[in-house]
Amino acid sequence: MPETVKPFELQIEVCDANVMYVEAHLDEVGGAFLPKSFWCPWSSELEFEVPVH
Numbered sequence: 001m002p003e004t005v006k007p008f009e010l011q012i013e014v015c016d017a018n019v020m021y022v023e024a025h026l027d028e029v030g031g032a033f034l035p036k037s038f039w040c041p042w043s044s045e046l047e048f049e050v051p052v053h
Contacts, residue, residue: 014034014035015034015035015038015039015040016040016041016042017033017034017039017041018041018043019041022034022039
């Protein structure tokens with residue numbers, strides 16, 4: 001897994017957004033929208049793990 005991607009265990013409202021909303025507001029990421037550029041979409045689900053080679 002890349003260092004820029006980490007799974008999350010806890011979700012808070014301030015980091016929830018769908019993909020289309022994030023794309024439309026990329027210039028606001030890191031401020032009040034997705035502070036510290038942390039995104040945790042509530043509707044996400046782990047489907048499978050990629051094996052480490």
